[in-house]
Amino acid sequence: MKHLLLFPLLVSAAFASGIPVIDAANLTAQKVAHAESIAKWVDSIAKLRTQIDQLNQQINIQGDIRKWTGNPVEAGANVVLDVLGEEDLVREYGRARDEIIRVTRSLDSLENTADGNYRAIRSTDLNGGNLQRDPLTFRRYSVLDAKQANTVQVTDETKAREAELQEEIALTLQELKAATTDAEVQKLSAKLVALNGQLAQVETARRREVDEVALQKIANDARLEQERLAVAELEARDNHLANQRVSAYMKTLKLRSTQP
Incomplete structure (x- = not known):
């Protein structure tokens, strides 16, 4: 009890004497x-x-x-399209049909030997004179020969172009296998599609020239058959008219009597 009574007295004495007191609860x-x-x-x-x-x-x-x-811009710069230039994409092979017809001379086919494959057609008669042939009769064959020569030219040109494209396709396939980014793969794949498209275009150009020769040959044969039919029909008509004239002339003749 003495200790309990002493603690309040000590606190009061501390405040009275100015000694700082620590507030434990606030702290x-x-x-x-x-x-x-x-x-x-x-x-x-x-x-x-x-x-x-x-x-x-x-x-x-x-x-x-x-x-x-990858960066598409950088990948695109690495894709070289030298063999797919604008001029190559719109390139025409050989000569145009109108140019072939314009420069073809009608009687050229008579002298054409196709590099020794044919014998030249002789135009000298028995007396040693020069036979004057009808140019329009042989013009169709000259055009056909010119188209055949143009087909050979187109075949040579497209063959060289095809070799370039196939070489570029092979290089592109190697680059495609070695590509490390998706951007490079996409760019190279697009290039490969373009190369294959150009290759198909070259093949189409060659086939088109072959078709031109076949169509010209069909046209020549059809025209020859048409001319023969027309000549036969005209000949039949002329024979009929000739018979009519002979019959009319015979009716005008008077027979002499042989009786005395």
Whole structure:
């Protein structure tokens, strides 16, 4: 009991004498509040660190994707299209049909031997004179010969072009196998499609020239058959008219009597 009574007396004496007194309850509350603030800061820093880690992860993923896919602009610069220039894509092989017909001379086919494959047709008669032939009769054959020569020219030109394209296709396939990014694969695949399309165009040009020769030959044969039919029909008509004239003339004749 003496100790309990002594503590209030000591506190009162301390205040009376000016000695500082520590408020334990208030100090404890401040420490708790400070600890709570520190906990909130730690939580905020942890959340911020998580957000930074997520951003870094996204950046790394985008970097990996960009590294794998590549830069399309840079990939496009690496794709060389020397064999697919604008002039090559619109290139015409051989001579045009109108030019062939315009420069063809009607009687050229008579002297054409196709590099020694045929014998030249002789135009000298028995007396040693030069036989004057009808140019229109043989013009169709001259045009046919010119078309055949043009087909040979187109075949040579397209063969050289085809060799260039096939070589470029082989190189592109090697580059496609060695491509490390998706952008390069896409660019090289597009180039390969273009090369194959150009190769098909070259083959089409060659076939078209062969078709031109076949069509000219069909046209010549059809025209020859038409002319023969027309000549036969005209000849039948002329024979009929000649018979009518002979019959009319015979009717005008008077027979003499042989009786005395």
